Amino acid sequence: MNASRKGSSKLETVPVTLTVNGETKRLEVLPWTILLDLLRDHLKLSGTKKGCDHGQCGACTVLVDGRRLNSCMAFAVMKDGAQITTVEGLARNGDLHPLQQAFIDHDAFQCGYCTPGQICSGVGLIEEGRAHTRDEIREYMSGNICRCGAYTNIVDAIEQVIGADAEAGR
Amino acid sequence: MNRFSYLRATSIDEAMREAAADPTARFIAGGTNLIDLMKYNVERPTRLIDITRLPLNGIEETESGGLRLGALVTNDETAFDSRIQDRYPLLASAIQAGASPQLRNAATTGGNLLQRTRCYYFYDPETPCNKREPGTGCPAAFGRNRIHAILGTSDHCIATHPSDMAVAMAALQAIVHVRGPGGERAIPIADFHRLPGEHPEIDNTMLHGEIITSVELPPDGFSRNYTYLKLRDRLSYAFALVSVAAALRMENGTIAQARLALGGVAHKPWRDPAAEAMLQGQPATEDRFRAVADHILKDARGYQDNAFKIDLARRAIVTALSQAASGTPQSQIDKRIQ
Ligand SMILES: Cc1cc2nc3c(=O)[nH]c(=O)nc-3n(C[C@H](O)[C@H](O)[C@H](O)COP(=O)(O)OP(=O)(O)OC[C@H]3O[C@@H](n4cnc5c(N)ncnc54)[C@H](O)[C@@H]3O)c2cc1C
Ligand code: SF4
Ligand code: FES
Ligand code: FES
Numbered sequence: 001m002n003a004s005r006k007g008s009s010k011l012e013t014v015p016v017t018l019t020v021n022g023e024t025k026r027l028e029v030l031p032w033t034i035l036l037d038l039l040r041d042h043l044k045l046s047g048t049k050k051g052c053d054h055g056q057c058g059a060c061t062v063l064v065d066g067r068r069l070n071s072c073m074a075f076a077v078m079k080d081g082a083q084i085t086t087v088e089g090l091a092r093n094g095d096l097h098p099l100q101q102a103f104i105d106h107d108a109f110q111c112g113y114c115t116p117g118q119i120c121s122g123v124g125l126i127e128e129g130r131a132h133t134r135d136e137i138r139e140y141m142s143g144n145i146c147r148c149g150a151y152t153n154i155v156d157a158i159e160q161v162i163g164a165d166a167e168a169g170r
Numbered sequence: 171m172n173r174f175s176y177l178r179a180t181s182i183d184e185a186m187r188e189a190a191a192d193p194t195a196r197f198i199a200g201g202t203n204l205i206d207l208m209k210y211n212v213e214r215p216t217r218l219i220d221i222t223r224l225p226l227n228g229i230e231e232t233e234s235g236g237l238r239l240g241a242l243v244t245n246d247e248t249a250f251d252s253r254i255q256d257r258y259p260l261l262a263s264a265i266q267a268g269a270s271p272q273l274r275n276a277a278t279t280g281g282n283l284l285q286r287t288r289c290y291y292f293y294d295p296e297t298p299c300n301k302r303e304p305g306t307g308c309p310a311a312f313g314r315n316r317i318h319a320i321l322g323t324s325d326h327c328i329a330t331h332p333s334d335m336a337v338a339m340a341a342l343q344a345i346v347h348v349r350g351p352g353g354e355r356a357i358p359i360a361d362f363h364r365l366p367g368e369h370p371e372i373d374n375t376m377l378h379g380e381i382i383t384s385v386e387l388p389p390d391g392f393s394r395n396y397t398y399l400k401l402r403d404r405l406s407y408a409f410a411l412v413s414v415a416a417a418l419r420m421e422n423g424t425i426a427q428a429r430l431a432l433g434g435v436a437h438k439p440w441r442d443p444a445a446e447a448m449l450q451g452q453p454a455t456e457d458r459f460r461a462v463a464d465h466i467l468k469d470a471r472g473y474q475d476n477a478f479k480i481d482l483a484r485r486a487i488v489t490a491l492s493q494a495a496s497g498t499p500q501s502q503i504d505k506r507i508q
Contacts, residue, residue, distance in 0.1 A: 143270025
């Protein structure tokens, strides 16, 4: 933390505009601010979790311009102009997102720490539309580790939403 | 993490100029490798040049009938592009075998080629490492080395290159296009990464200030007879212990042309043209495949924890060649190996 502050001692912030859960935020951030830390510590959206901080667990998964990303592996400045959805932004008018409801219906968590990442990742997966079988759900959810081992119920929950979407012709 | 100044580059020229002017500047694309290394203080750039807004994000037809992948196309976009899936399924398969959906959404063509080794000692600035700090030694050679190389190692470094994508590109004989202060260069992928030799701190043949603009895929994608077989400690979201990209052109049951590249075993995707020649004009038999595997591994050297890789690679080569010859590529969803 102490290195290469030689030269100017003033820390230069960079203006960044992010739309987070539908709300536009104009922010001044230091270049090394990680998106995950910005969400949790600056915007007080602590739903998104820090597991490993190194891209290895998926707990920090959010949707950036509709695509799932590890927010621990992104500098906030690089996402200028992006639309970001965190677990706090999935409900609509007080109704849970169908996948949130499905997680409850299927008991798809134990300690709950991986859950926000699992749900955001699952929403991304459903949007991608590539998973149709349980094997596919498992593989395309492999970027989310659950230390409690709730995997079977997580697959059940996602399968329920994909199934309901298919029935409704979505 | 160290402090750095940030520039959002608006043109390739600007990015190149800014990088050339500062030896400690780094480009950043998906960030999934560079940020990781910065968090461990392995990389300490004082200036980051964000190249993600540059117009290097398309997949285009080339005049020769191949495809050109922009340096900023994400691994996910490549793997699920219908042209790639139809004409270069080997590449699509290898990318899908790597990392996770989230990481593939961020990772780019250029960044993937330039990702650094996952050697535990390289990642830990408290330990010596010739790659991180030339001249300090290689603790991996006498320490923990389960994930390390068995081919092309030197006394100075036994690290592997971790990319899956690059292994498929090696088999496809892709060409890496770079631009730098000295102009444009087209580097055959075989000459892009290098062996550690006496200079393990140098991963590849790019020069400081050069930027990858695209990777060109030659017309022949071996789309009928191919496989990417990746073996690792868990079925997904893990780096290869050994991987094999096999691409064959079959004519009336005989092998007219063969390409083989191995991942997880060397400092670069490993090819052995003499072994490939042993397949040319031959029927696809397991005996032949075994002879080819023996040839590729004849100089392999195992270390304390990774000697198992020699046998694993031998069997993986035979299985991959059988899968490719029979037109039944390894599924990256159902991980059972047939
Ligand atoms: C937990 C985890 C698991 C992973 N598993 C796998 C796996 O199984 N298989 C696999 O293959 N990979 C795996 N990866 C690695 C991943 O594929 C790479 O991190 C990714 O491809 C790097 O691309 P990027 O765009 O994010 O690179 P960045 O991190 O942005 O950049 C990497 C390097 O490339 C340079 N660079 C980037 N673009 C250019 C350019 N156009 N020109 C010049 N220089 C450039 C940067 O300066 C930097 O030095 C894994 C990563 C993680 C974190
Ligand atoms: S194998 Fe290479 S990267 Fe690992 S400690 Fe030795 S010199 Fe460093
Ligand atoms: S906290 Fe980001 S992947 Fe683990
Ligand atoms: S519910 Fe505890 S880690 Fe997944």
